[in-house]
Amino acid sequence: MYFVVILGPAGSGKSHLAAALADWMEANQLDVTRLNLDPAVEWLPYNPDVDVRDYVNARKVMEEYQLGPNGAMIASVDMLIKYIDKIREDVESTRANYVIVDTPGQMELFAFRETGPIVLSKLLEGYRSAAVFLIDAVMAAKPSSLASSILLANSVRFRLKLPQINAVSKADLLDRNAMEEIERMMNDPDYFYSKLVEERVDPLQAEAFARLLDALQPSGASLEAAVRFVSAVSGYGLDDLYAAVQQVLIGGEDFFTEEPNPRL
Ligand SMILES: Nc1nc2c(ncn2[C@@H]2O[C@H](COP(=O)(O)OP(=O)(O)O)[C@@H](O)[C@H]2O)c(=O)[nH]1
Numbered sequence: 001m002y003f004v005v006i007l008g009p010a011g012s013g014k015s016h017l018a019a020a021l022a023d024w025m026e027a028n029q030l031d032v033t034r035l036n037l038d039p040a041v042e043w044l045p046y047n048p049d050v051d052v053r054d055y056v057n058a059r060k061v062m063e064e065y066q067l068g069p070n071g072a073m074i075a076s077v078d079m080l081i082k083y084i085d086k087i088r089e090d091v092e093s094t095r096a097n098y099v100i101v102d103t104p105g106q107m108e109l110f111a112f113r114e115t116g117p118i119v120l121s122k123l124l125e126g127y128r129s130a131a132v133f134l135i136d137a138v139m140a141a142k143p144s145s146l147a148s149s150i151l152l153a154n155s156v157r158f159r160l161k162l163p164q165i166n167a168v169s170k171a172d173l174l175d176r177n178a179m180e181e182i183e184r185m186m187n188d189p190d191y192f193y194s195k196l197v198e199e200r201v202d203p204l205q206a207e208a209f210a211r212l213l214d215a216l217q218p219s220g221a222s223l224e225a226a227v228r229f230v231s232a233v234s235g236y237g238l239d240d241l242y243a244a245v246q247q248v249l250i251g252g253e254d255f256f257t258e259e260p261n262p263r264l
């Protein structure tokens, strides 16, 4: 069993991508389980095979403990710890080759608190897994918001410690030029710096960011340096994304360290 964990800020398209990727994989004769890990979601664009809401439902937690939406979400993720072994058993009993994991809409309440990463590591323990972090096309189109999205992507990676593929979602909203521009910024820190300064970001901060980007992105043609574009609406890039995921899963966790960045 292999796990593909879909991550990204609220509204970045995690649930829709989980649905589209699972459908794409099934259309290519792969066996997929859809796991919804969001206790607060009201509606999903797919039918989950395993659903945490069967164990913990944020709406009920809200009513029962008289909490607001954020409090209920925090309490719900905390409660998931109690059920994660059962959820794991439910997933294992599906005997699928791949598990697509759709994570809570409110990523900050999941990835950056104490219990979210514990829930995830208990779920994934002993299995090969890859994370896909989504950057919303709307956020990627502007240099300063692309920079903050990249910082966020790296923060999540620090927290969850999974091999991570970063992908720009909703690519159907971008034309070819916009994609090339994003690709160029992400692959060329000096160019990114100049675009940030053009946008009136403090040059010292822009320079610090460019250096960080340079240090964080493995050099050359490595898998992780490549930006991917995907669309759940048009299906654009699903084949590339699957290929990248596959490479991570087959290469295992050593994959990213095969070509260490000579600057580090
Ligand atoms: N244009 C476009 N919109 C999308 C795409 N994927 C998701 N959306 C929209 O983005 C919004 C948030 O999507 P959702 O999957 O719920 O995001 P999540 O909170 O990260 O799970 C919804 O209104 C979707 O219709 C896409 O590939 N293209």
Ligand SMILES: [Mg+2]
Pocket (backbone or CB within 6 Å): 014, 015, 016, 038, 041, 102, 103, 104, 105
């Ligand atoms: Mg969602």
